[in-house]
Amino acid sequence: MSGISALHAAMPETADGVICLPPGLLDRVRHYRLERVRRELRKRRVPAIVLYDPVNIRYATDTSNMQIWSGRNPTRYVVVVADGPVVGFEFHNCEHVWSDVPLEAEIRSAVCWNYFNAGPEAAVKARQWAREIADLLGQHAPSERQIAVDRLDPEGLHALSEAGIRVVDGQAIMEVARTIKSDDEIVVMQAAIDVCERGIERMYDVLQPGMTEQELWAHLHFENIRLGGEWIETRLLASGNRTNPWMQECSPKVMRKGELIAFDTDLVGPFGYCADISRTWTVGHVRPTDDQRRLYAAAYEQLDTNMALIEPGMTFNEFAERSWTMPDHFFKNRYSCLAHGIGMVDEYPSISYVQDRGYDGVFEVGMTLCIESYIGDEGGKEGVKLEQQVRLTENGCTPLSTFRFAMDWL
Structure with a gap:
C-alpha cells in the first residue's frame, strides 16, 4: 500500500469523514492546557489573564467562534483566574459555542468596544468593559490591582488604567504555557499532521503542467476542510522563478513542466492544531536538472544537520552557533529562522541565525518544533523550501511529519 491510500488506512476516521480520537483523550488535553495557563500565572504572581487572541482562547478553553474574524475584531474574550473561575465573554447570541465543551465556566455577554461595533461610543464602551474586568478581579483577587x-488596543489599556488596573504582558505568559506538549497533545497534533499529509499527497497526485498555482493549492484546502480542519494561515506556494526569493504568495501563474514548485502548509487542522510542512517538487515530477539537485541537496543537508543537533538542555544560541554553515551565495535569501515552536499555530521559540542575534533560551523535552530550510542563490532563478515538524524527546528530535523527501535527487 502506498500514497494516499496508506495515509487513509493509518488515520482513524468514521464513514462520514470525521476524525476520531480515543475516548477521553481530548478532555485530558483540555485539562492539561488550562492547568498550564494557571501554573504560569501563579509562577509569575499574576492573579488573572484576559485572553482576546482566538488561538489563546482555544488553548485555554477549547472553544472556537469565527476565529479568523474574531482575530481581527476583538468581540469575544475570556478571563482565566489563577485560583478561581473561567469566565467567558461571548459574542452576541453565541453562548451555544460553549455547550459541547465540558468546562465549568461562567458565560457572560461580551462588551464590544472596537470601533466597528461601538463607533464614536468606543471610549464609553471601553470604560464599561474595564469596570467589569476590575470588578471581576476585585471579586476573586481583592488585594491585586x-x-x-x-492583546489590547490603546482604548482598552487607557480604560483599565483609569480603573486603577495595571496591565502586564499576557502574550508572553501564553506563549510559555503553550511550549511543552503532553503525550495526549501529540496524538491530537498528529491527527492534524496526518490530514495535512493527505492534502500534500493529493497535491502530489494531481500536479501537472498547465495547472495554476492556485488550482494546486486548492487541493490542500479541500482535504483539510473535508476532514474537519479549520484554515490555512498563509498562501505560500510558488513555482519556477517565483520560488526565488521565497515568501511569494500563491498566484494564477501557470506552472510549466520541469520547473520547481515549493510550498509551506501552515495548516490549522482538526482540533485546532497546526501542521507546518514544506516540500519541493518538479512540475510533472520529471527528473530535476543538476542545478535543481544542487539546491535540493543543500536544503536537505541543512535540515538533516540541524535536526540532528538539537537536544534537551542546549541553548538556542548554542544551536545557532553550531548549526549548518550556509554558503555565502545562499545567505542573503536565508529563511527568517532556523527553527520555531509549533502547536496550534507557530509558537515560541523562534531561533535565529547567529548573524541575526536572536534571543536565547533552552530546548526542553516536550517541545514541538519545525526545522526550516530555504536555499536559493542570491539573484538565482529558483529555490528549494523544506521543513520538518518534530517532537523533542530525551534522545533528540523525533519526526512528526513523515511525507517523503526526494531522496533520489541527492
Whole structure:
C-alpha cells in the first residue's frame, strides 16, 4: 500500500469523514492546557489573564467562534483566574459555542468596544468593559490591582488604567504555557499532521503542467476542510522563478513542466492544531536538472544537520552557533529562522541565525518544533523550501511529519 491510500488506512476516521480520537483523550488535553495557563500565572504572581487572541482562547478553553474574524475584531474574550473561575465573554447570541465543551465556566455577554461595533461610543464602551474586568478581579483577587492581557488596543489599556488596573504582558505568559506538549497533545497534533499529509499527497497526485498555482493549492484546502480542519494561515506556494526569493504568495501563474514548485502548509487542522510542512517538487515530477539537485541537496543537508543537533538542555544560541554553515551565495535569501515552536499555530521559540542575534533560551523535552530550510542563490532563478515538524524527546528530535523527501535527487 502506498500514497494516499496508506495515509487513509493509518488515520482513524468514521464513514462520514470525521476524525476520531480515543475516548477521553481530548478532555485530558483540555485539562492539561488550562492547568498550564494557571501554573504560569501563579509562577509569575499574576492573579488573572484576559485572553482576546482566538488561538489563546482555544488553548485555554477549547472553544472556537469565527476565529479568523474574531482575530481581527476583538468581540469575544475570556478571563482565566489563577485560583478561581473561567469566565467567558461571548459574542452576541453565541453562548451555544460553549455547550459541547465540558468546562465549568461562567458565560457572560461580551462588551464590544472596537470601533466597528461601538463607533464614536468606543471610549464609553471601553470604560464599561474595564469596570467589569476590575470588578471581576476585585471579586476573586481583592488585594491585586494588576492583570495580564494578551492583546489590547490603546482604548482598552487607557480604560483599565483609569480603573486603577495595571496591565502586564499576557502574550508572553501564553506563549510559555503553550511550549511543552503532553503525550495526549501529540496524538491530537498528529491527527492534524496526518490530514495535512493527505492534502500534500493529493497535491502530489494531481500536479501537472498547465495547472495554476492556485488550482494546486486548492487541493490542500479541500482535504483539510473535508476532514474537519479549520484554515490555512498563509498562501505560500510558488513555482519556477517565483520560488526565488521565497515568501511569494500563491498566484494564477501557470506552472510549466520541469520547473520547481515549493510550498509551506501552515495548516490549522482538526482540533485546532497546526501542521507546518514544506516540500519541493518538479512540475510533472520529471527528473530535476543538476542545478535543481544542487539546491535540493543543500536544503536537505541543512535540515538533516540541524535536526540532528538539537537536544534537551542546549541553548538556542548554542544551536545557532553550531548549526549548518550556509554558503555565502545562499545567505542573503536565508529563511527568517532556523527553527520555531509549533502547536496550534507557530509558537515560541523562534531561533535565529547567529548573524541575526536572536534571543536565547533552552530546548526542553516536550517541545514541538519545525526545522526550516530555504536555499536559493542570491539573484538565482529558483529555490528549494523544506521543513520538518518534530517532537523533542530525551534522545533528540523525533519526526512528526513523515511525507517523503526526494531522496533520489541527492
